[in-house]
Amino acid sequence: MRKIAAEFSLPSASEPESNDICFVTEGNYELYLKKTAGIKARPGDIIDQAGKRLGRHKGFYNFTVGQRRGTGVYGGARLYVTGLRPETNEVVLGPLEAAHSSRFALSGLNWLAAPGKLAEFKKNPSAEGFGSAVQIRYRHKPAPCVVSVKEDGSAEVRLGKPQFAVAPGQAAVFYEGDRVLGGGIIEKG
Secondary structure, three states, X not given: OHHHHHHOOOHHHOOXXXXXXXXXXXXXXHHHHHHHHOOOOOOEEEEEOOOOEEEEEOOHHHOOOOXXXXXXXXXXXXXXXXXXXXXXXXXXXXXXXXXXXXXXXXEEEEEOOOOHHHHHHHHOOOOOOEEEEEEOOOOOOOEEEEEEEOOOOOEEEEEEEEEEOOOOOOEEEEEEOOEEEEEEEEOOO
8 A cells, every 4th residue: 555655646655654543633532532522531440350449540431452551550460451331430450361252242244245154144043153254453363253143133253262352342354365254343242
């Protein structure tokens, strides 16, 4: 893409790689959400998996599953964000292992190309599902999985090996080799 951008003399051809959301200026998510969505800071608790209070936060929306830095909780073992609970305004921290998932649910499925096994599965939804590879975030290497599509159009994804930071609200994209089959939105596991 950089080469094509350079051929067309586009400014983005020489800009540094973005590791953030490009439309959030100054990298300040909280300010962006306040200005554009009218979200107000709502302090809450940072807890461990057993429910023990570890600290406070200014808004759960400032965190993402898998995050380790910037939680405001220091000392002891490294802790990662393993869950966000908007209904109770809590951020849950746990060890690295707890930030891995072996399965998750999907909604909003959109199939671009149906592999043979998916077509067969749709005829018999009680089957075990079909094999695929799923990418759960930018730069994530697609991981082997089994996809079970339910009659209501949602799906359950069982991963061959637990994956790090399977975050609700993110997109999951299915591949067959380099061919995109479709995808959906990750729900709670």
